[in-house]
Amino acid sequence: MKTLYCDKCGKPFSFEKSKFYSYSHNCKKCGNPMEVLTCEKCNHSFVFTGIRKGPTIYIFCDECEYCIEATSDYGFDPxxxxxxxxxSRLLCHIKGARTFLDVNNNKLDIKVPLEMQKGSLYTRIFTLCPYVAKYIMDKERAEKKED
Structure with a gap:
């Protein structure tokens, strides 16, 4: 059994980990629908509160940084x-082939290697997303070390 907390009212809830990485749950106190994601690499679970509004979504584990989900609304045409x-924390969104924005809509100065700029749309997005995420995570780690 694992205990997590509702992101709306804070009430604890327990759940049995299933063989699926995603588990839907409604809070018994406030009725808030929650999605629990479990990393298959480190077995860490968390309530995903991110908004799934982008056609292509990448979700990395907040403990081990393993990619939990990489999906597209359009199947294999992201x-x-x-x-x-x-x-649940939005790291970045990519609005265009070369426009990388952080959560405050500030442009990130990421130099994309030439080999990643070539190829189909599918190849570019599914190669760029982990590349951009790694860049941001490395940058955050470096900033924490400075503090």
């Missing part, structure tokens, strides 16, 4: 914008 999450 389109822009792409949303990149670490746990």
């Amino acid at each position: 389109t822009m914008p792409a949303m990149i999450f670490k746990g």
